[in-house]
């Protein structure tokens with residue numbers, strides 16, 4: 001590939017990224033956090049708490065890597081097509097390849113680019129999920145200080161394989177869907193272009209756009225799984241694999257919404273749990289996920305897999321941020337939200353993506369709860 005094509009691909013890819021990244025951030029947050037009621041709510045909250053910069057978190061690594069990732073994709077696609085059809089790029093105008101060959105070449109390109117993309121995508125997703133404002137005086141610093149610190153922390157805490165967390169889901173997402181992308185693109189170009197001619201710029205633009213839509217519609221279910229698996233290492237929530245992640249019931253939404261939906265849930269109006277050093281509530285109140293060693297959930301056949309959560313629900317008028325005043329805690333069972341909850345006397349905190357540093361490290365700081373519900 002000539003240098004000019006590489007640079008042109010880099011610049012156009014980077015431009016596309018800058019325009020699309022804010023939407024990507026909203027998408028990633030909605031896929032992995034249960035704090036938001038929808039797209040608009042996520043946009044408003046992100047803007048209010050983090051300003052416009054919140055939408056651009058995690059963008060630098062994708063910009064730096066887009067040229068390499070795209071040249072792997074398009075380079076492998078082109079070479080695979082050459083191997084399958086024995087026709088060069090120029091000859092293909094007169095002898096168009098079959099859609100089967102286009103699909104196989106696209107899948108091959110998608111498969112290999114997914115492996116190059118995996119570590120960059122993981123870092124992007126982790127940074128996009130940091131909801132702390134960048135410059136907040138007195139507030140706790142975010143978990144990761146930037147992409148390099150994020151990569152180094154993952155490497156240290158989760159090992160080199162940690163950098164490829166979610167890579168299988170990403171590969172399964174991109175292999176068939178990039179095949180679909182190239183087939184849709186070819187089909188649209190051929191419909192709009194007389195035989196033997198090159199497609200016009202408008203055709204390329206429109207066909208690229210529609211091929212992108214088609215491929216993303218099919219890619220989205222696995223994209224959700226991929227993002228959740230990528231966040232799992234941070235949340236200390238382990239999935240047993242892709243299927244486990246697909247079948248796991250997502251945590252219910254926090255705050256008033258859940259209570260409105262499940263008013264039969266027992267409410268905790270007692271004093272907040274105590275944790276050495278810090279109040280276990282973040283700036284917005286919200287959810288504190290707790291794990292017990294022996295959770296007891298009536299009607300659960302596999303009690304070990306049942307997770308308990310504690311929800312801080314704010315009553316009106318809104319209390320000061322970081323305050324438990326006028327709030328109450330409500331226990332809920334992630335898997336069985338309708339079941340009565342037996343209050344544990346001691347729980348261990350599991351960091352939640354919403355408020356990952358609200359509770360200091362689980363192992364070192366057990367949290368004590370009062371034992372009876374009022």
Ligand SMILES: CN(C)C(=N)NCCC[C@H](N)C(=O)O
Pocket residue numbers: 062117121173174177178181212215216219
């Ligand atoms: C249709 N599909 C699945 C793709 N186009 N895949 C490649 C996308 C890579 C991009 N940086 C992203 O993950 O958003």
